[in-house]
Amino acid sequence: MFPTDFRYVRARSLDEALDLLDEAAAAGDEAKLIAGGQSLLPMMKLRLAAPQVLIDIAGLPELSGGGWYGPVAGGHLSYTIGALRTYRELGRDTLLAGGLVRGRDESAPPHQAEGIPAVTDALAVLADPQVRARGTIGGAVAHGDPAADLPAVLLALDAEVVIAGRPGRHEHKPGPPHHLPRAPRPGEEPSNVERRTMLLDDFLQGIYATDLAEDEIITHVKITAQGGRASAYEKFPHPASHLPLAGVAVALTFASGTLTDSGGRVTSLSDGSIASAAIAVTGIATRPYRARAAEAVLKGAFPAPDVLAAAAAQVARAGDGTELSLLGDQHASAPYRAHLAEVLAGRALARALARAESA
């Protein structure tokens, strides 16, 4: 099968891509951006999507690159990932996978990156190698698939989405508290591109529904590094599509503190209790979500087996403890998916804890 007829254009810059979106809208055409095409083309081949104009953004320089930046307000380093980075590239990224990283200054010693194992876990079980070679992080987030893997991990890492559009078009929800819009530098030309940053948790809205407007483009995804080491992702894949029937991502931080005595000796005060737990679930509800009821069970607690089990038992519940409305289909009923999520949450917690201990 091949898609229905459409017009194709390759954008050369972010500005041009935004113009092309406006031109299509003015002409009353349905336009779609295409990045890796690993969600859009399968839908177009099955005629589940039939855009009239396809705008290829795969070459946009403004959507590539990324790296560690910071510290942002609040003191955290943030890792910014260009929307066009593929799953394959992310899987080979030493900063995410952990390993020796050399800076630009060749004389400086390399430093050991901790890595974020939940990301590497997800990339290893997501789709297949050929799809991972093309699929992008921007596409994964923009698509709004209720059973996407990477968005669950990104949710557990409090990821943010950076979105570009024309100034003054949309009323924007305020961004995350530490995000301060940059004041223009003296002499800088006023830009015709406006960027907004929002939490992925606010961005994801429902089945294939996100906060992205039709005249906007995702440029980056940002992870603020905390609790990355003690993290894990577990999924139960559908054997043919590889999509998760259920998937659970976990990122933990532990209580810490140091005491320096009069002799200058430093003692760690960490008692092993959990300072914060982030748990995100995918595949079982209308969108990947944060299991806040389960998180609350863990906050401030010691990670004893009964505590972990009590937390896992809450993963299919909303923050206020009420039952979420869950998805079921011919592959797996809603109660079965909820059961899988509980089991996977237990496994992900155990794996994240084991990683914290070995660090």
Place this chain on the structure above:
Amino acid sequence: MPAAHEVYVELTVNGEPRAATVPARTLLVHFLRDRLRLTGTHVGCDTTQCGACTVALDGVAVKSCTLLAAQADGHEVTTIEGLADPGAGSLHPIQQAFQDEHGLQCGYCTPGMVMAVRQLIEDQPDPTQDQVRHALDGNICRCTGYQNIVAAALSAARSMRDGAARAGGTDSAADPAGGREG
């Protein structure tokens, strides 16, 4: 440039420059098969799941049924026809291993399997059996039960390591990973 129903694409296929004007909706696999008559690349499904259409795009294995010819404009494509060194007059070591290990029955999935194994060996020159099976997640075979495909991949990796060791001037007998396993 405005959006157009027809696009001019220029790409390198198996080392040769190729150009054509095609409908925008042309998938790379159809461009290869119908325009260039390179029919070694197969189509086995409508859902990006079978991998029979696997080719290398700029050296990386992708599914050519889920890529527009227009997206490949300006890039390099290698198909199963371009895998073996044309001067050598022999099969590529991966193709040879599929023959030696009887890694095929009807052969429909084979070009895609070979192109996926090429990527595997480039990424992991000394893969375990588990790594081979995992790397073939995106390729389906309806005939063989995979056993001999996995054997062929392991045997190809061995012979390519031996070849690289010989080319590097090292005695392959000294390579503990070389030689056939039990």
